[in-house]
Amino acid sequence: MxxxxxxxxxxxxxxxxxxxxxxxxxxxxxxxxxxxxxxxxxxxxxxxxxxxxxxxxxxxxxxxxxxxxxxxxxxxxxxxxxxxxxxxxxxxxxxxxxxxxxxxxxxxxxxxxxxxxxxxxxxxxxxxxxxxxxxxxxxxxxxLNSFALFYDADAFEKAGITPPGVDTTWSDYADIAIEMTKAAGKRNVWGGPYGARYAYVFDAWLRQRGSSLYTESGLGFGVGEAKEWYAYWEDLRKRGGTVGPDIQTLDQNTIDTNCLALGHSAIGMAYSNQMIGYQQIIKNKIGIGMLPRAEKGGPSGHYYRPxxxxxxxxxxxxxxxxxxxxxxxxxxxxxxxxxxxxxxxxxxxxxxxxxxxxxxxxxAETVKYINALKDQVGSYPAPAPLGSTEFDQRVLRPIADQLAFERISVAEAAEQLVTQGKATVRAG
Missing domain, CATH: 3.40.190.10 (Periplasmic binding protein-like II)
Known part of the structure; x- marks a missing residue:
């Protein structure tokens, strides 16, 4: 029931x-x-x-x-x-x-x-x-939890591909995701998600580059950073490393609508505590690791959060x-x-x-993961300003969807994200 x-x-x-x-x-x-x-x-x-x-x-x-x-x-x-x-x-x-x-x-x-x-x-x-x-x-x-990357450990083992690890860069991740799509060899099954839609992944991406999703007074990034973000995901989508837009738009930010849980990808991005919920839905064994980083040895972008x-x-x-x-x-x-x-x-x-x-x-794996982050996490960010919830749901996600469906260009998506973001997010 x-x-x-x-x-x-x-x-x-x-x-x-x-x-x-x-x-x-x-x-x-x-x-x-x-x-x-x-x-x-x-x-x-x-x-x-x-x-x-x-x-x-x-x-x-x-x-x-x-x-x-x-x-x-x-x-x-x-x-x-x-x-x-x-x-x-x-x-x-x-x-x-x-x-x-x-x-x-x-x-x-x-x-x-x-x-x-x-x-x-x-x-x-x-x-x-x-x-x-x-x-x-x-x-x-x-x-406590943090951002996390989940993966179908059985699928990776069967394919003979090493899953993302602590030193995996975003460039490495793209290669792995594409390899997993090819290894699956099935219609409507890809390596990973279209992550441009996830505010928390964008947050980590920005922190790895010395920026942030928000400051106390508003957005913490500009058009140039948004353009780089969107360009990465569009390139990966066109190379076959992400699920299609029709699959990604099913994601309602819940476990049971995520492309990993639905069996459409071998990789998912979420929060560490959600591993329990994913494992209950997915028959294969799930593995957990950190999000990719900009460069080996560089900042992880992770932080502990309630x-x-x-x-x-x-x-x-x-x-x-x-x-x-x-x-x-x-x-x-x-x-x-x-x-x-x-x-x-x-x-x-x-x-x-x-x-x-x-x-x-x-x-036990989720506890082990949180403990392992001890030397990898950065400081907790400033509290999100007013409008941050609306920005995630009404700005970032819809723009990513339009981009994935090729209704707008990368440059247009970046401009819209910042323009609409500034109109939505403000100091309290």
């Missing part, structure tokens, strides 16, 4: 009721009901709902209404809630959106709850900076209770064992240590 786009009620007395139309159960008398909203795979939904049920068992009188929404529909739903002043009590954000939405008034500052409902001293001050904007704490990271973030809705009437739920999510050992590392490596040292023995091989 699919969980995405459906709403469920978890009652402390009656457990989980999962009906085809989103059935509910009787709430505890005179209790507090919290609404929680997130996006992600069915596996994430199941883990989240299980932790919500555990929270209810340990906190009699409290109940959680959980809603999992797929793809860009999440942001549409959040925008509707913001307009109606009915934001979920607890909702999910990510590093590229927390600055944007906190400045738009979607979030409640968490500083008043620190030490009372939120116990986060063990996380370290540097980690808390990752969810701090303008001197205030707007969310709690649910785990994989996902829980924030509290600005319109909530239950801020303290919402903070207690978040605290349970990140600090309870039993909850940590249910969640594993699907949302990233836990920030709590106690939880991290407790779950390590129970991790399966795929989960």
């Amino acid at each position: 699919l969980i995405n786009r459906r709403t469920f009620m978890l009652g402390s007395a009656a457990g989980i009721a999962l009906g085809a139309t989103g059935s509910s159960v009787t709430l505890a008398a005179e209790g507090v009901e919290l609404r929680a909203m997130w996006w992600g795979s069915n596996d994430r939904a199941k883990r989240t709902l299980s932790v919500a049920k555990l929270f209810e068992e340990k906190n009699p009188g409290m109940s959680i209404v959980g809603e999992s929404i797929s793809g860009d529909g999440y942001w549409t739903k959040l925008a509707t809630q913001m307009a109606g002043r009915a934001i979920a009590d607890v909702f999910q954000l990510e590093p590229s959106t927390i600055s944007d939405y906190s400045k738009r008034g979607a979030c409640l500052p968490l500083d008043p709850f620190v030490s009372s409902a939120l116990e986060i001293d063990s996380f370290g001050k540097d980690v808390l900076k990752l969810t701090t904007v303008d001197g205030k704490l707007w969310g709690i990271g649910l785990g 994989a996902l973030i829980w924030s509290i809705g600005a319109t909530t009437n239950h801020g303290e209770e919402a903070a207690r739920f978040i605290n349970f999510f990140v600090n309870d050992v039993e909850a940590g064992k249910i969640l594993g590392v699907e949302r990233g490596v836990p920030l709590s040292p106690k939880v991290r240590e407790a779950i390590l023995p129970s991790l399966n091989s795929t989960e």
